[in-house]
Amino acid sequence: MSAQRRSWTARARERAVGALPPEKLLPDSQPVYMASWIYVFGVLSLASLVMIIASGSILSLKGPAWWHVTGVGHFFNSIHLWSVELFFFFLVIHLWGKYWMAAWRGGRARVWMTGAVAFVVAVPCALTGYVSQQNFDAQWISTQAKDGMNAVGVGAFFNVTNFGQMYSYHVLLLPAAVVALVAAHILLVRKHGIVPPFTLADRGELPARAADPEPAPDPGRVPEADPVGAGRAP
Amino acid sequence: MSRESRRREDESYREWHGAYRPYDILREAIIALGVVFTLAVGLTILFSSPDDPPSTIQSWSRSDPVDFVTTATTELDGTSDTGSYGPPYNHNGDGQHLAFIHLQKWLGVSHPINTAQDFVLAPLRSLTHQPALQTAISTYQHAPTTTQTAWTGAYETALGKATATRTGTVTVTPGHYGPVPTIMSSLLTFAQSGGLDGALLTSKQFYQTDYTKPLLFMADGGVLTNRAQQQHLLGSQWGMMNETGSYPGQVWLWLYTFWYQIKPFSTSANGDILVMAVMGALTLAFILIPFLPGIRDLPRRIPIYKLIWRQHYHTKPAPGA
Numbered sequence: 001m002s003a004q005r006r007s008w009t010a011r012a013r014e015r016a017v018g019a020l021p022p023e024k025l026l027p028d029s030q031p032v033y034m035a036s037w038i039y040v041f042g043v044l045s046l047a048s049l050v051m052i053i054a055s056g057s058i059l060s061l062k063g064p065a066w067w068h069v070t071g072v073g074h075f076f077n078s079i080h081l082w083s084v085e086l087f088f089f090f091l092v093i094h095l096w097g098k099y100w101m102a103a104w105r106g107g108r109a110r111v112w113m114t115g116a117v118a119f120v121v122a123v124p125c126a127l128t129g130y131v132s133q134q135n136f137d138a139q140w141i142s143t144q145a146k147d148g149m150n151a152v153g154v155g156a157f158f159n160v161t162n163f164g165q166m167y168s169y170h171v172l173l174l175p176a177a178v179v180a181l182v183a184a185h186i187l188l189v190r191k192h193g194i195v196p197p198f199t200l201a202d203r204g205e206l207p208a209r210a211a212d213p214e215p216a217p218d219p220g221r222v223p224e225a226d227p228v229g230a231g232r233a234p
Numbered sequence: 235m236s237r238e239s240r241r242r243e244d245e246s247y248r249e250w251h252g253a254y255r256p257y258d259i260l261r262e263a264i265i266a267l268g269v270v271f272t273l274a275v276g277l278t279i280l281f282s283s284p285d286d287p288p289s290t291i292q293s294w295s296r297s298d299p300v301d302f303v304t305t306a307t308t309e310l311d312g313t314s315d316t317g318s319y320g321p322p323y324n325h326n327g328d329g330q331h332l333a334f335i336h337l338q339k340w341l342g343v344s345h346p347i348n349t350a351q352d353f354v355l356a357p358l359r360s361l362t363h364q365p366a367l368q369t370a371i372s373t374y375q376h377a378p379t380t381t382q383t384a385w386t387g388a389y390e391t392a393l394g395k396a397t398a399t400r401t402g403t404v405t406v407t408p409g410h411y412g413p414v415p416t417i418m419s420s421l422l423t424f425a426q427s428g429g430l431d432g433a434l435l436t437s438k439q440f441y442q443t444d445y446t447k448p449l450l451f452m453a454d455g456g457v458l459t460n461r462a463q464q465q466h467l468l469g470s471q472w473g474m475m476n477e478t479g480s481y482p483g484q485v486w487l488w489l490y491t492f493w494y495q496i497k498p499f500s501t502s503a504n505g506d507i508l509v510m511a512v513m514g515a516l517t518l519a520f521i522l523i524p525f526l527p528g529i530r531d532l533p534r535r536i537p538i539y540k541l542i543w544r545q546h547y548h549t550k551p552a553p554g555a
Contacts, residue, residue, distance in 0.1 A: 027257060028256065028258065028259070029255060030255060032252060033543055033546035035545045036543065038542055043262055043263055043266040046266070047266040047269070047270040048274075051270050055274075067285075068285060077283050078277075078278035078281075078283040079275065079278050081283045082274045082277040082278055082281075082283075083270070085485075086270055088485070088486045092486070099533060100533045100538040101533065101542060102534060104523065105244055105247040106244060106245070106246070106247030107244075107248050108524075109525070113521050120517055123487070127484065130477070134288065135287060136286040136287065136458075137286065138288070139288050139289060139458060140467055143452075144469065144473055147506045150322055150330075150338055150506075151329065151330040151338055151507035152338070152506075153337035153341035156321070156322045157341075157344065159322075159344075159345060159446060161445055162443065162444045163445050164443025167443070195247060196250045197543040200547070
């Protein structure tokens with residue numbers, strides 16, 4: 001076995017580049033069937049997440065009480081709030097769109113699952129934000145939410161009436177989890193590509209492979225037969 | 235469709251072998267960021283965000299002293315919601331369960347709260363310069379439990395007809411209340427001065443971020459509930475998914491909140507764990523849709539995909555068409 005073969009670093013790089021060659025990671029072409037407005041809601045969700053993190057970072061830099069006592073702070077809190085509303089709005093449409101496309105087809109189950117889990121984790125991420133507001137909303141929501149948490153035992157280690165604990169979850173732990181899941185989701189999307197349309201063979205249409213004997217070539221695309229070739233050392 | 239033909243069809247979706255067209259993923263991302271930035275700033279300028287000031291023990295005891303004293307008396311005799319809650323606050327109840335599953339009980343008491351001691355007696359014990367109060371507390375603590383219960387029970391009954399004076403004190407009709415009126419009068423004065431807010435946050439260290447005790451104390455009374463009702467935030471009003479004002483709140487919790495509106499969830503003593511169990515099952519199903527026969531097949535049977543990919547199907551007519 002060569003020194004390069006024994007190197008964990010070299011093997012990790014080969015594996016990463018093999019799974020996601022640059023042409024797949026940052027594509028400059030897309031399948032022609034991607035021609036619907038429903039496709040924009042994924043990137044809009046991602047853009048909303050960027051806005052949430054940017055506005056939340058500013059709020060974090062100034063501390064949790066800042067937005068209550070300054071106009072600028074309140075402005076950034078409002079940006080944060082509306083970015084969250086937009087995030088969930090776009091994400092729900094994105095999820096519904098992907099459901100009706102059955103986007104888990106063709107070995108893409110993990111793509112669906114990482115997206116679904118990201119949505120599920122985003123919910124407590126938002127909840128911890130609501131109970132960290134230090135206003136009446138925080139008081140009411142935390143005293144109501146505690147019963148659900150306590151009923152399933154979660155309240156024993158996740159105390160929604162403990163501001164310090166909720167703030168830690170909100171500004172670090174849960175956002176990190178959401179970002180990690182979204183990153184995994186995007187990498188899986190890039191790896192597997194966007195799910196093709198249903199073939200209509202049962203309605204008299206042949207599957208895409210047979211119906212397109214001469215597909216238009218894509219000059220910037222790695223040949224499917226050798227997906228790892230582009231990243232392999234000569 | 236047989237399992238084999240389903241597998242073959244699924245395999246055919248693994249790679250796209252058709253045509254491609256130019257696409258600039260970075261430009262799309264930047265445009266999306268610009269759109270979201272514009273929307274967020276626009277919504278901020280138009281609607282801002284809610285920030286109703288929090289309630290305090292001080293504001294509550296001043297605005298509704300009768301409710302404060304009534305709640306404090308139930309904390310003293312342990313009949314308040316928190317006093318009889320069970321885990322994770324105390325052992326005075328088993329908590330909720332689902333069939334043989336007692337998660338609340340099994341996870342134990344992680345945030346111990348003795349409402350009589352933590353909410354009433356310990357804060358008043360810090361007022362060492364009031365000998366009459368200290369004597370009253372000692373009298374109460376050394377009395378038999380049945381006597382304590384008789385005092386607090388009679389006092390709670392009297393509080394049902396009590397009135398508050400202009401100065402914020404509470405007067406009840408004379409009765410056999412033992413030292414309870416002295417204790418409660420001092421607690422009310424302490425609360426109205428703002429001292430109880432701080433006393434409930436007292437811990438073994440200087441810094442404090444845990445508001446569990448004052449929040450549970452206020453939640454046992456009517457101060458939070460009354461404000462919530464005015465703002466349409468009660469459980470029967472779709473509860474915590476709303477927020478103050480006319481803001482959308484946590485609309486993504488609509489399904490969670492929905493179960494609280496219907497039976498048996500709305501009437502069961504184990505309503506919370508029932509709702510959490512239903513939502514847990516639905517969440518798991520949501521994540522595992524790709525593996526659930528029936529649900530995963532609906533998109534094929536209800537051809538919304540023809541709308542999504544109408545251009546594709548339009549430009550790719552079936553053979554012989």
